[in-house]
Amino acid sequence: MTYALIVIDVQNDFCPGGALAVPEGDRIVAGINALMNDADAVVLTQDWHPAGHSSFASSHAGRDAYEVLDMAYGPQVLWPDHCIQGSIGAQFHNELHSDRAEMIVRKGFRPDIDSYSAFFENDHSTPTGLEGYLRTRGISDLLMVGLATDFCVNFSAVDAAKLGFNITVQMDLCRAIDLNGSLAAAQDGMRAAGVTLAT
Ligand code: VGL
Ligand code: ZN
Numbered sequence: 357m358t359y360a361l362i363v364i365d366v367q368n369d370f371c372p373g374g375a376l377a378v379p380e381g382d383r384i385v386a387g388i389n390a391l392m393n394d395a396d397a398v399v400l401t402q403d404w405h406p407a408g409h410s411s412f413a414s415s416h417a418g419r420d421a422y423e424v425l426d427m428a429y430g431p432q433v434l435w436p437d438h439c440i441q442g443s444i445g446a447q448f449h450n451e452l453h454s455d456r457a458e459m460i461v462r463k464g465f466r467p468d469i470d471s472y473s474a475f476f477e478n479d480h481s482t483p484t485g486l487e488g489y490l491r492t493r494g495i496s497d498l499l500m501v502g503l504a505t506d507f508c509v510n511f512s513a514v515d516a517a518k519l520g521f522n523i524t525v526q527m528d529l530c531r532a533i534d535l536n537g538s539l540a541a542a543q544d545g546m547r548a549a550g551v552t553l554a555t
Contacts, residue, residue: 357522360495361395362474363388364502364509364530365403366452369438369445371503376438376533378504382449384529388501389453391529397458397493399486401474403439403508404446404462411470412437422535429479432470433507433535441465461486473511475519487519497522501529510542517549524552 366388368374371381392398405411413421413434421436439446448454463471463484471477474486490498498521500513509530516523525546532539546553 357497358396358493358495359497359499360397360399360490360493361388361391362498362500362502362512362516363398363400363452363457364474364500364512365401365439365504366449366502367403367439367445368447368449369403369443371449374438375436375445378531378533380531381503382451384501384503384531385449385451387529389451391499391501391526392453392456395499397490397495398456399459399461399474399489400448400452400454400457401461401463401502401508401512402446402448403464404441405439405464406467407437407440408467409437409440409464409470410468411435411464427469427478429469429477432478439464459486459489461489472508473515474508475512475515478511480515490521495521498524500525503531505530505532506534506538506542510546513546513551514549517546517551522552523550524554526554528555 370378413419469477
């Protein structure tokens with residue numbers, strides 16, 4: 357089998373001190389680095405929003421972060437401004453061995469739509485191109501790690517399973533935001549989609 361390590365959004369803004377800090381987000385970095393040698397390919401994703409992105413609460417008058425807003429493509433959690441293109445917050449965590457990446461997928465760059473998944477934007481239909489990259493490289497199996505378990509990892513893993521990849525999420529190398537039970541819901545959803553959850 358040929359497998360890719362997919363590292364989701366290990367960026368400064370999702371680590372302690374960042375704009376949308378995930379508790380213990382930085383604790384997974386050493387473990388992720390250690391997995392890079394064994395993989396046939398290393399892919400990193402990078403949340404990459406223009407200033408004023410529609411997923412930011414600050415873009416909607418009278419709205420607060422973590423409220424849910426109905427968008428044309430469905431419900432969208434509103435976030436603090438984060439991962440703005442070119443900012444320090446959007447950079448990968450300093451200790452992540454990002455030089456090992458053969459492919460970096462940037463997502464969330466369209467102003468009017470968010471993109472949690474590494475495969476499709478939040479309309480579940482606009483592709484990022486990652487599926488084609490993996491297939492043309494002959495990759496059938498994916499090992500996924502990163503931030504945040506209940507948002508970008510969850511959406512990416514479920515899409516990977518739907519696309520027919522054999523997908524395992526290494527849960528101890530992920531950390532969650534956990535809004536209103538979102539972690540438990542994500543675990544149920546990933547299992548139901550056929551994702552293997554490993555520790
Ligand atoms: C993420 C919220 C907003 C993530 C990205 O990486 O899980 N969450 N943008
Ligand atoms: Zn984002």
